[in-house]
Amino acid sequence: MESCNQGWLLLVGILVTLSLPYSQAFWGTENKIQTSVFLSPKFVLGPGSVENRFYYNVDFPKGHIAVKSFDAEVIDEAGNPVPLHETYLHHWVVARYFVRKGVEISEFDDHAKFNRSDYISGRNSGICPNLVQFFGLGSETRKTSTHVPDPYGIELGNPAEIPAGFEEQWLLNIHAIDTRDVENKLGCTECRCDLYNVTVDAFGRPLRPDYKGGLLCCYDHTQCRVKHGFKGVRRTLYLRYVVKWVDMDRSVLPVKIYIFDITDTWKRTPNSTGSITEHQCKVEYDIEPCHATGLADDGCIDNRRISLDMPFGGYLIYGVAHQHSGGIGSALYREDGQLMCSSLPIYGEGEEPGNEAGYIVGMTTCYPQPGAIEISKGETLVLESNYSSIRHHTGVMGLFYILVADQLPKPMHTLHTVIQTHDSIMLLTILWAVVAVIAVAIRYRLKREGEDGYEAIGI
Incomplete structure (x- = not known):
């Protein structure tokens, strides 16, 4: 009877294994996911007003951790989500930096005043020097998957990466x-x-005559024109952000964040190295209407493509684009045209938060199987961004975030060869065959023991 119980436990164990996601079944999730919910400093907006500020030393999980997801949304004082047709979330970004111990920064103005030797940017691994964020989206934040698949995580708080005499902040x-x-x-x-009604930027510099719209015209405390005679109430809002993470250990494989920008002006030359210093990313651009450009026969689609030589290598495990209203999708290709990852906008159809009609409320993401897409150092990739050009659009963006791992997870023990040489369908077929054999053996043994006077347990 004891041997039957052992066989029964083995059968249950295999069934549980088969019910787990692929990565959990073979590499485990030894760490327990922890969750923290934070609020940004409050900001107050009235009809037509703008908030565009930088808050330093905001709340963030401490210690040597691996972030699994980061989500955010605008809420009111009662904690209710605010719809985009009331407060449009143009973008939010979260960036890491290192500050000398004892030095405090709280406001954007302080950043311009203190000694630069007290501050070190902890930027991502990407090729755009002015896109330093680790996390960030816009109106699409509520319906965009940001989960880092097992066994990977975004490593933060590594003592070896923090300069002596400094501390990590966000x-x-x-x-x-x-x-x-x-x-x-x-x-x-x-x-x-x-x-x-602005003619200068946030620093008082005159705008170019051909600059019709974009970030330079909607900086902090500017005012968009409201309907005549309207006097609305001001209200207090917050950005609520949710971080999920695990403690960093050997079971977690670190990934790096890379951000591409369709406005990158990099060009290949005989002396190109692909280094960050060669890239100038303008972040935003305008879409001219097709009736003005004579391109209506092309379906009124503004298609932009750039080629970039990769100064890094690794395995692609996640990708997502950031676009504004009018966007119809973005993609990353190999130079030969092979699609690596695409991201399409999800437009809302109603009034409620997360489904606002006319707004991008989500972007589809890609999660390639581990090892399926490898990027070679020096390889040329092609970024594409598409917008509708039926009408004029100003200040749109075409960013693409990817997560890249240096190594693949190692399968467990004797399953190593099976996983390396068969696809997941073949693997599941083999395991189900093993289950069937064990089930038959257990049924036969229980039947024999029942005939010998033992009480059989039905399967």
Whole structure:
């Protein structure tokens, strides 16, 4: 009877294994996922007003950790999500930095005043020098998957990476636009300069005559034009962000964050090295209407493609794009045209938060099987960004985030050869065959023991 119980336990164990996700079944999830919910400093908006500030030393999980996901949304004082047709979340970004111990930074202005030797950027691994964030999206944040698949994680808080005499901290940038009762909601969200009545940027520098809209016209405390005679109430808002992580140990494989930008001006030359210093990423661009460009026969699609030589190598495990209203998708290709990862916008169809009609409320993501897509150092990749050009759009973006791992997870023990030489369907077929054999053996043994006077347990 004891041997039957052992066989029964083995059968149950295999069934449980088969019910787990692929990565959990063979590499385990030894760490327990922890979750923390944080609030940004409060910001107050009235109809047409703009919040675009940098908050330093914001709350973030401490210690040597591996982040599994990061999600954010705008809420009111009661904790209710705020719809995009009331407050448009242009973007939010979270970046890491190192500051000398004893030095405090709290506001954007402080950053310009203190000694630069007290501050070191802890930027991501990407090739755009001005895109330093680790996390960040925009209006699409509520319906975009940001989970890092097992057994991977974004490693943070590694003592070996923190310069001596410094500590790791985090900054948060929130760019939100209140569009309640404005004259032109889309125009306000696209930061059209005429609607904001500005001719200089945040630093008082005159705007170019051909600059019609974008970040330079909707900086902090600017005002988009509201309907005549309207006087709305101001309200207090927060960015609520949720971080999920595990303690970093040998069971977690670190991944690096790379961000590409369709406006990158890099060009291959005989002396190109692909280093960060060769890249100039403008972040935003305009879409000219097809009726003005004579390209209506092309379906009124603005298609932009750039080629970039990779200064790194590794395995692609996740990808997602960031686009604004009018976006119809972005993709990453190999030079020969092979699709590596695509990300398409999800547009809302209603009024409730997360489904606002006319707004991008999500972006699809890609999760290649571990090892399926390898990027070679020096390889040329092609980034593509597509927008509808039926109408004029200002200040749109075409960013692409990817996570890359240096190594693949190692299968467990004797399953190593099976996993390396068969695809998942073949592996499951083999395991189910083993289960069937064990089940038959247990049934036969129980039947024999029942005939010998033991009480049989039905299967």
